[in-house]
Every structure is written in structure tokens, then in C-alpha cells.
Amino acid sequence: MGDMGHRHLVIAYAATIVIHLAYLAYVTVKWRAAKRAAN
């Protein structure tokens, strides 16, 4: 594996973390909105 493989490995790990964090951000927005609606 050359540099290209390393680049793909880094992008795969970064993409996994970014996608999970993006979904966490969406869930946080929903959480706050539901909390406001409940009060």
C-alpha cells in the first residue's frame, strides 16, 4: 500500500467520526426543541 492507501485510511476514520458528530448535533437540536415543548 502506498500513500494512497494511507490517505483512504485517514479519510475513512475522519468520515466516520464526522458523520457521527453531525448526527449527534441533529439529535441535540431535537433534544432541546422537545425539552422546550415539554415545558
Added chain:
Amino acid sequence: MKLWRWLWLLVTLGVLAEGFRVALFVVPSDSAQGDVQRIFYYHIPSWAGMGLFFAINLGCSLVYLAVRNRNQALAMKADSLAVASAEMGVVFCFIGLVTGSLWGRAVWGIWWTWDARLTSTLVLWLIYVAYLLLRRFAAGPQMRTLAAVMAIFGYLDVPLVYMSTRWWRTQHPAPVFGGAPGSGIDPSMMPAVWWNLAGWLMWGIFVASLRYVSEYRAQNAEQAEALKSLEFAPGPTQMAGGR
């Protein structure tokens, strides 16, 4: 957020950090593929997470259909968990597709091919995206029932995805775990699998639990609002001018 959730998050982040360290710096490289094989340690937990959350979605959909006319409170809980688990499953499935595509590009030289495993997985992802779109845009009292029925039919693709590399010859490699005799990975690589499997499943449970609570609260508030408007709606006598 309750204390146990913060503790769960703290332990999860610890497990994920250890998984990251073990996957990149501790376990040996694959003799054939080199370092790019380490994508496997994030690729496998994504599929395990997808399998777990789509199974929860199926269970909740069945419970919802069974109790929706008898036990409103349980039906609402089941429906809220069905939404949370479907979203989490879609996220894991998407990550599996992305990491698989990156790995394929490095090893096969192509981003994508229409073989049985990849195609059935893409179809599965699209089915659950359609399920979420139905829930988002359909209105009326039958929406939740329709969504539950769709979830049950959608789940039929999961065993197809699992068996695709066993039933057909595919570009995707044969199963690593539970495959033919001699399949599997070197035992020295297993710690990276276990740490990341545990870490990402714990993460999924944490995020899905937050989503479940918010959905349940939103449905409760929606129901309370509907009851309130019924309370203040003019009755038949009032509508007829009080006679």
C-alpha cells in the same frame, strides 16, 4: 441530562479512544493489504450497529402494531424507539457504505460495483431513508401504522444483505466472521475489533437513547396539545347558537 448518561458517555469516549489507539498503533498491519486494512476496524462496527438498530426498529414496530389500540402509552414508547433506532441504523449503514467505498478504491481500484452485497446494502439504506421520509412528510393518524408495516417489510432485506456473500459470488470478499472453515482474521488483530465494536455500539446506544427521549417528549407534547384543543373546541350545542 442525567448523571448516568454523562457516565455512559465518559466510558464510551474512553473505549473509543482505546479502540482508535489499538487499531492504528498496536495491532499488526495486514500482510497483503498493508495499513489500509485498518479501515476494517471502523467498517465492521458500522455493520454491527446497523444490524442491532434495525433489529430494534423491527421489534418496536411489531410491538407498536400489537398494542396501538390497547395500550397507548406503550405504543408511544415503542414508536419513539422505532424512530430513534431507524435513524441510528441509517447513520451506521451510511458509514459502512462510505468506509467500504474508500477501502474498495484503495484495494480494488474502484469506488463502487453493482455486486449483490453492495447493491442489497444500498437498497436497504434507501428503504430506511424512505421510512424516515414517510414519517417526516406523511400526516394523519395512520402514519405510524404505515411506518411500522413498512419497517417490517424493510427488514426483510437485512438477511438478504447478510447472506449475499454466501449465496452469490461477489466482488466483496467472502465473510470474515462466520464464513467458510479457515475464515477469520489473525488473533493478534482481534483486540482492535473488540474495542471498536464495543465503543461504537456504546456510542450508538448513547445517541439513540437521547433521540428516543426527545421523540417521546415531542409525541407527548403533541398529544397534550391535541387534547387541549379538543377541550376548548365548541360543542354541538354551542355551535347551534346555544339552543
